[in-house]
Amino acid sequence: MAMLGLKDTTTGVFANYLARFSGQNPHPAWLHERRQRAFARFSQLGFPHHKHEGWRQTNVAPIAGTVFDPVPVPAPAVLVPRLRELELPGVEWSAEAARLVFLNGAYAPGLSSLAGLPAGCRIGSLAERFGADGESLLPHLDHADEDDQAFVQLNAAFLNDGAVIEIAPGTVLERPIIILHVSTGTIDPRGAGKGMSHPHTLVLAGRESQAAVIETTAGFEGEIYFTNSVTTIEVGENAAVEYLRLQQDSRAAFHVSKLRTRQQRDSRLVCHNIALGGSLVRNNVHAILDGEGAECTLNGLYALDGGQHVDNSTVLDHAQPLCTSREYYKGVLDGRAEGVFNGRIIVRPDAQHTDAIQSNKNLLLSDAAATLSSQPQLEIYADDVRCTHGATVGQLDAQALFYLRSRGLGLEESRKLLIYAFAADVLGRVKIAGMREKLEAVLWERWAN
Amino acid sequence: MLEIQNLHAAVNGREILRGLNLKLKAGEVHAIMGPNGSGKSTLAQVLAGRDTYAVTAGTVDYLGQDLLELSPEDRARAGVFLAFQYPVEIPGVSNNYFLRTALNAVRKYQGREELDAVDFLELVEQKMKLLHMDDALMKRAVNEGFSGGEKKRNEIFQMAVLEPKLAILDETDSGLDIDALKTVAEGVNALRAPDRAILLVTHYQRLLTYIVPDFVHVLANGQIVKSGGKELALELEDKGYQWLGEPDLTAPAGRARA
Numbered sequence: 001m002a003m004l005g006l007k008d009t010t011t012g013v014f015a016n017y018l019a020r021f022s023g024q025n026p027h028p029a030w031l032h033e034r035r036q037r038a039f040a041r042f043s044q045l046g047f048p049h050h051k052h053e054g055w056r057q058t059n060v061a062p063i064a065g066t067v068f069d070p071v072p073v074p075a076p077a078v079l080v081p082r083l084r085e086l087e088l089p090g091v092e093w094s095a096e097a098a099r100l101v102f103l104n105g106a107y108a109p110g111l112s113s114l115a116g117l118p119a120g121c122r123i124g125s126l127a128e129r130f131g132a133d134g135e136s137l138l139p140h141l142d143h144a145d146e147d148d149q150a151f152v153q154l155n156a157a158f159l160n161d162g163a164v165i166e167i168a169p170g171t172v173l174e175r176p177i178i179i180l181h182v183s184t185g186t187i188d189p190r191g192a193g194k195g196m197s198h199p200h201t202l203v204l205a206g207r208e209s210q211a212a213v214i215e216t217t218a219g220f221e222g223e224i225y226f227t228n229s230v231t232t233i234e235v236g237e238n239a240a241v242e243y244l245r246l247q248q249d250s251r252a253a254f255h256v257s258k259l260r261t262r263q264q265r266d267s268r269l270v271c272h273n274i275a276l277g278g279s280l281v282r283n284n285v286h287a288i289l290d291g292e293g294a295e296c297t298l299n300g301l302y303a304l305d306g307g308q309h310v311d312n313s314t315v316l317d318h319a320q321p322l323c324t325s326r327e328y329y330k331g332v333l334d335g336r337a338e339g340v341f342n343g344r345i346i347v348r349p350d351a352q353h354t355d356a357i358q359s360n361k362n363l364l365l366s367d368a369a370a371t372l373s374s375q376p377q378l379e380i381y382a383d384d385v386r387c388t389h390g391a392t393v394g395q396l397d398a399q400a401l402f403y404l405r406s407r408g409l410g411l412e413e414s415r416k417l418l419i420y421a422f423a424a425d426v427l428g429r430v431k432i433a434g435m436r437e438k439l440e441a442v443l444w445e446r447w448a449n
Numbered sequence: 450m451l452e453i454q455n456l457h458a459a460v461n462g463r464e465i466l467r468g469l470n471l472k473l474k475a476g477e478v479h480a481i482m483g484p485n486g487s488g489k490s491t492l493a494q495v496l497a498g499r500d501t502y503a504v505t506a507g508t509v510d511y512l513g514q515d516l517l518e519l520s521p522e523d524r525a526r527a528g529v530f531l532a533f534q535y536p537v538e539i540p541g542v543s544n545n546y547f548l549r550t551a552l553n554a555v556r557k558y559q560g561r562e563e564l565d566a567v568d569f570l571e572l573v574e575q576k577m578k579l580l581h582m583d584d585a586l587m588k589r590a591v592n593e594g595f596s597g598g599e600k601k602r603n604e605i606f607q608m609a610v611l612e613p614k615l616a617i618l619d620e621t622d623s624g625l626d627i628d629a630l631k632t633v634a635e636g637v638n639a640l641r642a643p644d645r646a647i648l649l650v651t652h653y654q655r656l657l658t659y660i661v662p663d664f665v666h667v668l669a670n671g672q673i674v675k676s677g678g679k680e681l682a683l684e685l686e687d688k689g690y691q692w693l694g695e696p697d698l699t700a701p702a703g704r705a706r707a
Contacts, residue, residue: 398501403537406497407547407607408525408554417550421541421590 027130030138031159038156045150054148057340057373058282058311063254068196068226074184076110079103082220083111083182089438090216090246091180098123099178100163104225105197107161111180120171120209126162126200137164140202140232143260148284148313151256155198155230162200165213169206169236176212176244176432183217183253185225195225200232203243207236207264212432213243217257219250219277226254233259235267237291242270242432246439249277251306258284265291265320272430273329274439275302275310276446285314289323289351300329301426303446304337304370311340316358318351318385325355330426331362332419332447333370344377345387352382358389363422365396416447450475450646451516451615456507457671458488458495464505465491467671473615473646480649480657480682483668484690489650490534492668493619496648497531498524511615525551526558528614532604532621539591544603547591548573548610555611576609580636598629605636616640617648622656634659654686 047064048055092099100123101111107125114123129137141159143152163179179201185194205211217227227249235241249255255278263269273283287296302310316325331339341360362372376389396418404414423443430436451473458466465488473479483489495502496509498521509516516524539547552572553563564572573587580602592600601621608616618637622630637660641647649660657665657679665681666673669690675681 397537400537400539402497402499402521403533403539404547404551405521406525406531406533407551407611408522408558409547409550410522410554411520413550413554414522417542417547418539421539424541 028134030135031130034138035157035159038153038159042150042153042157045153048150054313054342057338058280058309060256060280060282062280063226063256066194066224066226066254067192068194069192074103076103076108079182079184080111085220086182086218086248087442088180088216088218088248089435089442090214090244091178097175097178099180100125102161102163102179102181102197102199104183104195105161105181105199116175117177118171118173120168120206121173121211122164122166123177124164126164126202127160129164137202140204140234141200143230143232143258143286148258151228151282151284152230152258155200155228155258158196158198158228159200160198162202163215165201165203165211167203167205167209167211169208171206171209171211173211176214176435179213179215181215181217181227181229183219183223183225183227183249185219185223185250185253187222187224187252189224195223196228197226198228198230200230203231203233203241205233205235205239205241207239209236209239211241213241214246214432214435215244216246216248217255218248219253221250222252223250224252224254225250228256230258231260233261233269233271235261235263235269235294237264238266239264240268242272244272244430244432244435245274247273247275247277247281247283249281251277251279251308253278255281256284257282259286261285261287261296262290263288263294263296266293267291268295270297270299270429270431272426273298273300273312275300275304275312276442278310279308281308281310283310283312285312286317287315287325288317288319289325290319292320292322294320295324297325297429298327298329299426299429301423302329302331302339303423303443304331304339305334307336309338309340311342313340313342313344315344315346316356318345318347318354318356321350321352321354323351323354325357327356327358328426328429329360330423331360331372332365332423333362333372334365335370336366337370339370339372341372341374341391342377343375343389344379345389347378347380347382347385347387349381352384354382354385354387356385356387360391361422362391362393363396363419364393365419412448416444419447420444450512451648452510454508454510456492456495456509457505458491458502459505460491460502465502465671466495468507469668469672471666471673473648475614475646476643477664478641478647478649478660478662479664479666480651480662481666481668481673482651482654482682482685485652487668488671489652489668490619493531493534493617493648493650496524496617497521497529522554523558525611526555528555528559530608530611530613530616532601532608532616532618534619534621534623536592536595536600536604538593538595540593542591543588544591545573545587548587548607551607552610573610576606579609579639580606581632582606597624598626601625601633602629602636605633609636609640612640614644615646615648617650619650620652621649622651622653630656631659654682657682
C-alpha cells in the first residue's frame with residue numbers, strides 16, 4: 001500500500017484502508033456507504049487552516065503532513081506488559097470494575113471487563129454492534145455541527161470501533177464505567193508505523209438514570225501517533241451523568257477530539273476535561289441544552305509544558321428556556337507551551353431565562369515564553385438571560401510565595417503548593433469516588449519540578 | 450540573640466534603611482516606633498528575607514549565624530517569625546495543611562520529630578483556645594475571606610504554633626478594635642519567655658499598654674534616633690514625632706492628643 005499523508009490520500013488509498021478494516025471486521029453495506037460518504041465530504045472540506053473561523057490559533061498542518069499508518073493491532077501479549085509503564089489514574093484493573101479497553105482503536109476483550117453492572121446497563125464494542133444491530137445506533141452517531149466538520153467526517157470515514165454504553169431508564173450505576181484508549185506509534189519522526197485511530201464513544205443515558213464514565217486516552221512517551229476521537233453523550237429526562245475525560249497522550253502525539261452532548265429536560269451533566277499530554281491537541285466540545293431546566297457544567301484543566309499546544313474550543317448551546325450552564329476552564333502553562341481557549345455561548349431565541357457563567361483562568365509559570373489566547377464569544381438571541389464571562393492570565397503571586405517561605409516551606413514546595421491551589425477548585429468538582437485524590441497525586445508529581 | 454550593625458537597605462535603588470543598629474537579647478521585648486515611611490516595615494521584611502529589598506551594607510547576626518545569608522525558609526526554620534502587616538490570602542490551601550507543613554518543616558530542620566495528624570490537632574486546639582479562635586478556621590483556606598482582625602489573630606496563632614525564638618510583629622495592632630487588640634496582646638504575652646525575643650513594630654502607642662516592652666526605639670529616616678524604656682512611648686504619644694526633628698506629615702488624624 002502506498003504511504004501517503006492524509007491530505008494526499010486519494011480515494012484509491014482510502015479504499016485500501018477500508019479493505020483492511022473489512023478484513024479485521026466484516027461490516028455491513030450501510031456502514032461501508034457511510035464511510036465513503038464521510039470520506040467524500042472530508043475530501044471536499046479538506047483540513048481546516050488559519051483562515052477558517054475557530055482555527056486561527058491552531059495549525060493542524062503537522063497532522064495533515066504526517067504519514068500515518070492504521071497499524072495492525074499490537075498483540076496484547078506484546079502490549080500488556082508495556083501497559084504497566086503507564087500511570088493511569090482513571091483506570092481500575094480489578095475484575096469487578098466495568099472496563100472497555102481499546103488498543104489502537106480496536107476493542108481488546110481480554111483486557112476489558114463487563115462485570116459489576118446492573119441489569120439495565122449494556123456496554124460493549126461498537127464493532128461488535130455493527131455486526132449485529134448497529135444500524136439502530138446510527139441516528140446518534142451523526143454530528144451536524146459545523147466548526148469541526150472536517151475531523152468529524154474523518155472520524156466517520158475511518159470509524160471502525162469504539163465504546164457503546166446504554167443505560168436503561170431508572171438505572172443507577174454505583175461505580176464508574178471505565179474506557180481506555182491506548183495508542184502506539186514510533187518515536188522516529190521519519191519512521192513508519194505512526195498509529196492512527198478514530199474511535200467513537202457513545203453514551204446513552206435513559207430517563208432518570210444515573211452514571212459516571214471515565215474515558216482515558218494514553219500512549220507511550222515519545223511515540224508519534226494520531227487520535228481523532230468523537231464522543232457522543234445523550235442524557236435523558238431528569239438523568240444525571242458525570243463524564244471525565246483524561247488525556248494522557250505521549251508528548252509527541254496528535255490528538256483531536258469532539259465531545260457532543262445533548263440533554264433532555266431537567267437533566268444534569270458534568271463534563272471534566274483534563275488535558276495533560278500530546279504535542280498538538282484540539283478538544284472541541286459542543287454541549288446542547290435541549291430541554292427545560294437542564295444543567296450543564298464544563299470543567300476543564302490543561303497543564304502544559306515544553307512545546308505543547310492545547311486548544312479547547314467549546315460551545316454551550318442553550319436551545320431551550322430555563323437552562324443553566326457553568327464553564328470553568330483553568331490552565332497552567334510552563335516552558336514554551338501554547339494554550340488556546342475559545343468559549344462560545346449560544347442562546348437561541350427560545351432560550352429565555354438562560355443562566356450561563358463562563359470563566360477561563362490561566363497561570364503562566366515561565367517568563368514570557370508560554371503563551372495563552374483566550375476568547376469568549378457570546379451569541380445571544382433571547383432577551384431575558386444572564387450570561388457572564390471572564391478571563392484572566394497571571395503569574396505566581398510573589399507575596400504569597402514569600403508568605404509561605406517565611407513560615408518554613410521550601411521554595412519548590414511553596415511554588416508547587418500555589419500551583420496546586422490554583423487548580424484545586426477544578427479538581428474539587430470531580431465527584432467520582434477517589435478520582436479527585438488520584439488526579440491530585442498525578443498533578444502533584446508533575447509540578448514537583 | 451539578634452545584633453544588627455550599620456544596616457543599609459534599598460528598594461528600587463532608593464535607600465530606606467541608612468545605618469541601623471539594634472541589639473536584642475533573649476527574653477526581651479523591644480518596640481520600634483516611628484512615623485510612616487521611616488523604614489519600620491522595611492526592617493521587618495529585611496529580617497524575614499524578602500527579596501524585593503536589597504541589603505547594601507551592614508551585618509545581622511542571629512544566634513551566631515549570618516542571618517542575611519539564609520533563605521527566607523531557613524530563617525523561619527531557624528526560629529525567626531514575621532507576623533505580617535498584611536497577611537496574604539491563599540485560596541485553595543487549607544490552614545490545616547499549611548500550618549502542619551510549616552511546623553514539620555521547622556521541626557525537621559531543628560532535628561525534632563515531625564508531628565502526625567493527631568498530635569498536630571491536639572497542639573492546634575490548645576493554641577486556638579489561647580486566641581479564642583473558631584475550630585472551623587482550620588478547614589478554611591489561609592486567610593481567605595478573613596476580616597482584618599481575623600487575619601491578625603491568625604498570624605499570632607501561627608506564631609503560637611510555630612514557637613519561634615525571634616518574633617517580629619509588623620504593625621499587628623493596626624486596624625484592630627480594642628477587643629481584638631486585647632486578644633492579640635494576650636496571645637503575645639503568653640509567648641513571652643526567657644528564651645524568646647520579641648520585636649514589636651508599631652505606629653501606635655496603644656499596643657504598648659497591653660504588651661509592655663522592655664525597650665522602646667524610635668526609627669526615623671532609616672536610623673534609630675532614640676532609645677529608652679517603656680516611658681519613651683508615652684513621651685512620643687504626648688509630643689508626636691516632631692520633637693525629634695521629624696516632620697510627621699503622614700500621621701493619621703486623631704492619633705496625637707496634643
